[in-house]
Amino acid sequence: MNKVAFITGAGGYLGSATAVTLAKQGIQVAVCDINAETVSETVKQIDKIGGVAKGYVLDVTESKDVDRVAEEIVQDFGRMDIMVHIAGGSARIAGKNAQYAPLVEQEDYIIDRVLKVNLYGAFYASRAAARIMIKQGEGGKIINFSSTVGLNGLAYSVDYAASKGGVISLTKALAKELGPYKINVNSVAPGVVCRPEVDTTTEQGKHYAYETNFLGEKCTAQDVANLVEFLVSDKSDFITGQTYVCDGGRSLSMKGTD
Ligand SMILES: NC(=O)c1ccc[n+]([C@@H]2O[C@H](COP(=O)([O-])OP(=O)(O)OC[C@H]3O[C@@H](n4cnc5c(N)ncnc54)[C@H](O)[C@@H]3O)[C@@H](O)[C@H]2O)c1
DSSP: OOOEEETTTTTTTHHHHHHHHHTTTTOOEEEEEHHHHHHOOOHHHHHTTTEEEEEEEOTTTHHHHHHHHHHHHHHSSSOOOEEOOOOOOOOOGGOOTOOOOOGGGOOOOHHHHHHIIIHHHHHHHHHHHHHHHHTTTSOEEEEEEEHHHHHHTTTTTTTHHHHHHHHHHHHHHHHHHGGGGTTEEEEEEOOOOTTSSOOTTSSSHHHHHHHHSOOOOOOOOOHHHHHHHHSSSSSTTTOOSSSSSSSTTTTGTTTOOO
């Protein structure tokens, strides 16, 4: 029996890589995002490699929308075994004019949106998945995306840091609630992931890609997707309530995320 994964943010950089990586493992993927165009792109990528995927457009800040899509996934695939909440981002997620700013200057709508997508989204997607998994009675895996910023903090991104810190606390508490149902709840905390559009031939790009970690390597979406692949697999059956950092040791720096 092939497992079914509900993935939010699956149209984005880390989300699409994760969706394709899980599809390669034979997992059937419900590709969910607010952006209909990128949803179809990810579905196409999975079709191309012979995987099984279906796209759904949802806004993770609307609990009714999340519940509706979760139910549609069960109707379409017959079950749900995995939920990965990847949708998220810092200030810019609130719109193209939204800026990073000191908290004393930050605007309400930016704080609201950042907390809603990153943290409320994790609440709604985890709750919808847990209800289905409990009813199914066969356990499951819930993964929410945090960030090293949620562990260490980041100036001018207090909203983002708090939302990702909240994801870590949600992970610990929910793991305790869902343990009796054999549902594992974990969180993934990437550091600096180098997007393809970063020009690594410039000094600034090179520094960003290679010198912001102790391995001197570029972190790509695949590095993060590999961690998710492990956490949703049977190999992580005894791991719950944990946050896994994928940052090439960056957060070991005395200055933290400088
Ligand atoms: N890229 C990094 O360096 C990095 C580092 C640490 C943590 N993270 C976390 O990883 C996750 C993915 O990051 P990414 O780099 O792939 O970003 P991305 O912008 O490429 O992807 C985020 C996706 O979330 C979707 N989204 C935004 N608002 C939504 C909403 N309300 N409902 C549903 N979908 C919504 C976007 O459309 C987008 O496809 C985020 O949670 C981010 O905070 C990223």
